[in-house]
Amino acid sequence: MAVLDQTVLLCVYGFFSNLRPSEPFLTAYLLGPDKNLTESQVVNEVYPVWTYSYLVLLFPIFLATDFLRYKPVLVLQATSLVVTYVMLLKVQGVLAMQLLEFFFGLATASEVAYYSYIYSVVEPKHYQRVTGYCRSMALFGSAAGSLTGQLLVSLAKAQLLHLVIITLTTAAVAFLAPWFLPMPKRSLFFHKSLEMEEKPRSTTALLEKAEDLETQLPLHSQAISTIPRSTETGSLHSGLVEVLQVLLADFLKCYRCPSLLAWSLWWALATCGYFQVINYAQALWENIRPSQDNEIYNGYVETLATLLGALAALLVGCLPVCWSVWGELALCVLSLLMALCVFAMDTLRNIWLCYSSYVLFRAIYMLLITVATYQIAASLNMQRYALVFGVNTFLALLLQSLLTVVVVDSAGLGLDVFTQFLIYGGYFVVISVVFLLAGLYKLASRRRSKQQQEQVLANGRAESQCDSPPVS
Structure with missing residues (x-):
């Protein structure tokens, strides 16, 4: 199958799997007569299951995606989405909704296969363009789904149950696309192609000559170790062990870089808070403007926030910003602005100001996460790109799980949604303070280094003047 056909199929899958008209109205649907759950059950018992499932499944799915060569995990994701919306349509009760959240967590964790598949079937020179196509279609599908849902509710007076049926239909359409994709012959770790295995041998001399450059650009070099296929090693277990060894070695090497460590720290901390805010924003809106008594505009808000x-x-x-110099201080200022948005959502209790703050919050996060992605990826090859982004996401989910257990879960404090958002606002203030201190330390270090260089130059000039013969 031509690469163009594969790209079209991936774009179709990305569009329809994200076309979910029911998504902006999920909390209202669960609290309404169709499911008849209480706010405490939805917020404190049902929603936390997604966070825990995503965390537990992320690393196993990451390894399974590479070992199974992407396509089976794509099919698994499509199947999980269909199961999720069948359950949302048919089943009742808290336990059933918790199981539904597990399947949705499985679908979310399997998303890595969608963005990884294309790298196994196209040339590296096409990575940026094809990734742009896939991400754009997924984003457009999400915006179109939110807008469609809102128009059906506002203009056609459709019931929320009908939105779930439409979402199930689009998930079923998406389910068909992965079956027509070919199975890749190679993957990143477990199934190396012959060309990839022979490449290190042919470039050994070049790597030896560039050994000194490796200390200067340690993150951009290609990993020269290859993982033997299980037929050659005779053991799947040994292949897995070697993969884990390579991942650990790359992990230690990548996170020695101070710049990458700083951007990764912000990535993990901010993504944790971002997930919490968007996961429970609908519950906050429901408290401010109950859907049972008023018309709600969640779909318009999600569409605008996405665009x-x-x-x-x-x-x-x-943006005319030198991120390598001012990055930490920019993260400080914009993280503080995100904190103010969360505080505004929590304290003003006006639905329109709440909607506006939510849109601004998401726009700032998308801006900063794009900068962080670029700053991290600029000095990484594709293998380490997947590793670092996977580790950052895992740390974000780990932090989110801890925050959920303490603040949200009924097994912990089980706080109401307004108190939760007060804590989330304080959380972003802490992030801002951390990067304020980091930025000030970096500027002080640069200034001290500059002064030392000037002093060395001044001492050198003085010595040259002393050593020069007197002028007659």
């Missing part, structure tokens, strides 16, 4: 987030991501290249 402005995409626009903010596009504007990154136009």
Whole structure:
């Protein structure tokens, strides 16, 4: 199958799997007559299951994606989405909704296969363009789904149950696409192609000559170790052990870089808070403007937030900011602005100000996460790109799980949604303070280094003047 056909199929899958008209109204649907759950059950018992499932499944799915060569995990994701919306349509009760959240966590964790598949079937020179196509279609599908749901509710007076049926239909359409994709012959770790295995041998001399450059650009070099296929090693277990050894070695090497460590720290901390805010925003809106008594506009808000987030991501290249110098302070200021948005959502209790703060919050996050992605990826090859982004996401989910257990889960404090958002606002203030201190330390270090260089130059000039013969 031609690469163009595979790209079209992936774009179709990305669009329809993200076309979910019911998504902006999920909390209202669960609290309404169709499911008849209480707010405490939805917020404190049902929603936390997604966080825990995503965390537990992320690393096993990451390894399974590479070992099974992407396509089976794509099919698994599509199947999980169909099961999720069948359950949302048919089953009742808290336990059933918790199982539904597990399947949705499985679908979310399997998303790595969608963005990894294309790298196994196209040339590296096409990575950026094809990734752009796939991400754009997924984003457009999400915006179109939110807008469709809102128009059906506002203009056609459709019931929320009908939105779930439409979402199930789009998930069923998406389910068909992965079956027509060919099975890749190679993957990143477990199934190396012959060309990839022979490449290190042919470039050994070049690598030896560039040994000194490796200390200067340690993150950009290609990993020269290859993972033997299980037929050659005679053991799947030994192949897995070697994969884990390579991952550990690359992990230690990558995170020695101070710049990468700083951006990764912000990635993990901010993504944790971002997930919490968007996961429970609908519950906050429901408290401010109950859907049983008023018309709600969640779909318009999600559509606008998605489109402005995409626009903010596009504007990154136009911002006249030297991120290598001012990055930490920029993260401090914008993280503080995100904290103010969360505080506004929590304290003003006005639905329109709440909606506006939510849109601004998401736009700032999309702007910064795009910068962080670029700053991290700039010095990484593709193998380490997948590793670092996977580790950052895992740390974000780990932090989110801890925050959920303490703040949200009924087994912990089980706080109401307004108190939760007060804590989330304080959380972003802490992030801002951390990067304020990091930025000030970096500027002080640069200034001290500059002064030392000037002093060395001044001492050198003085010595040259002393050593020169007197002028007659």
